[in-house]
Amino acid sequence: MHLLSSNERPFSDVDYLGIAATRVDPIYEGQEFGLHAGFLYRVDNSRPRLAHFAWHESQRDDEPSDRYLWNDINLNEFNRRFVASWLDERRNHPDKIPYGFRTDGSPYDADTGRFISPPIGQGFTCATFIVAVLRHLGFELLNEDTWPLSRTDDALWQAGIIARLRECGVPTEHVAALAQDIGARRFRPEEVCGATCLAPNWPVDFDNASAIAAGIIADIEAHKR
Numbered sequence: 001m002h003l004l005s006s007n008e009r010p011f012s013d014v015d016y017l018g019i020a021a022t023r024v025d026p027i028y029e030g031q032e033f034g035l036h037a038g039f040l041y042r043v044d045n046s047r048p049r050l051a052h053f054a055w056h057e058s059q060r061d062d063e064p065s066d067r068y069l070w071n072d073i074n075l076n077e078f079n080r081r082f083v084a085s086w087l088d089e090r091r092n093h094p095d096k097i098p099y100g101f102r103t104d105g106s107p108y109d110a111d112t113g114r115f116i117s118p119p120i121g122q123g124f125t126c127a128t129f130i131v132a133v134l135r136h137l138g139f140e141l142l143n144e145d146t147w148p149l150s151r152t153d154d155a156l157w158q159a160g161i162i163a164r165l166r167e168c169g170v171p172t173e174h175v176a177a178l179a180q181d182i183g184a185r186r187f188r189p190e191e192v193c194g195a196t197c198l199a200p201n202w203p204v205d206f207d208n209a210s211a212i213a214a215g216i217i218a219d220i221e222a223h224k225r
Contacts, residue, residue: 001071001197001215002219003020003070003071003193003216003220004070005066005223006066007066009070011040011064011070012042012047012048014040014041014048014070014072015077015080016041016042016077016080016084017040017041017072017073017075017080017081017083018039018040018071018073019038019039019040019071019073019130019193019196019197020039020040020050020064020068020069021036021037021038021068021069021189021190021193021220022035022036022037022067022068022069022220023035023036023067023223024036027157027160027161028156028157028159028160031153031156033220034157035188035190035216036052036126037052037126037127037192037193038050038052038053038129038130039052039087039133040064041083041087042084043085043088046088048063048064049062049063049087049088049091050062050068051087051090051091053097053125053129054126055099056099056123056168056170057098057099059094059095059096059097059129060094061090061091061092061094069219069220069223074197074200075139076200083133083137086113086137090113097123097129098118098124098174099165099178100118100122100123100124100128100178100181101122101125101158101161101178101181101182101184102181102184102185103122103132104118104119104122106135106136107132107136108133108136110136113136119177120173120174121176121179121180122178122181123178125186125187125189127191128187130192130196140202140203141192141195141202142192142195142203142209143203143206144187146206146207147185147186147187147191147206148185149183149184149185150183151186154186155183157186158181158182158183158184158186162175190213190217190220191206191209193212194213194215194216195208195209195212
C-alpha cells in the first residue's frame with residue numbers, strides 16, 4: 001500500500017482513521033533524511049486532524065500540512081471511529097510525555113486512559129506513540145520480538161537523539177538514563193506505518209512491516225515539498 005499526497009487524495013477523505021508520515025531532517029551523519037509519523041483522523045463532519053508525538057514533552061494535535069503523505073488504516077468502521085474518538089477527546093488535553101526509546105508495559109491507565117509517567121529515561125518516539133495508543137485501545141500492532149536488536153544505524157540514530165535532547169536542555173538525569181538504552185530495539189516510523197497498512201491483519205512481524213516500509217520510503221523520497 002502506498003502513502004498518498006493531499007493532492008492525490010485530500011486529507012478530508014480519511015475514513016475516520018489513517019496514518020500519515022513526512023520527511024524530517026537527518027539525525028546523524030550519513031542519514032539522507034528521517035521520518036515522522038502520526039495518526040490522521042476525523043470525527044463525524046469535523047476537519048481532519050493529525051495526532052502525533054512531536055518531541056520531548058510535546059504531544060500535538062494539529063491540522064495536517066501538505067508535507068504529509070497518508071492512507072487509511074483499514075480496521076472496521078466501529079474500530080476506526082473508536083480510535084478516532086479517543087484521539088479527539090484528548091485533543092485539548094495533551095499529555096506531557098517524555099522522549100524515550102522504550103516504555104515497559106502500557107503507559108495509559110486501563111480504566112481512566114490517563115497517561116502514567118514512566119520510569120526516568122523511558123517514554124515515546126513518534127512511532128512508539130502510535131504503537132502504545134493502539135495497544136491501550138486493545139490492538140496489538142507489532143510482534144515486537146521479531147524486530148532485530150542493535151542495528152548499527154539505529155544506534156547512530158539513538159545517539160543523535162541523545163545529542164539533540166542535550167542541546168534542547170532536557171534534564172541531565174533523563175538524558176543520562178535514556179543513554180543507557182542505546183542499542184535497544186527500534187521501531188522505525190516507516191515500519192510502524194507499514195504495519196498499520198496491513199490492518200486488520202495485526203500483529204505484524206518485522207519482515208512484513210519492513211517490506212511495506214521500503215515502499216513508504218520510496219513514496220517519501222518521491223514527494224518533494
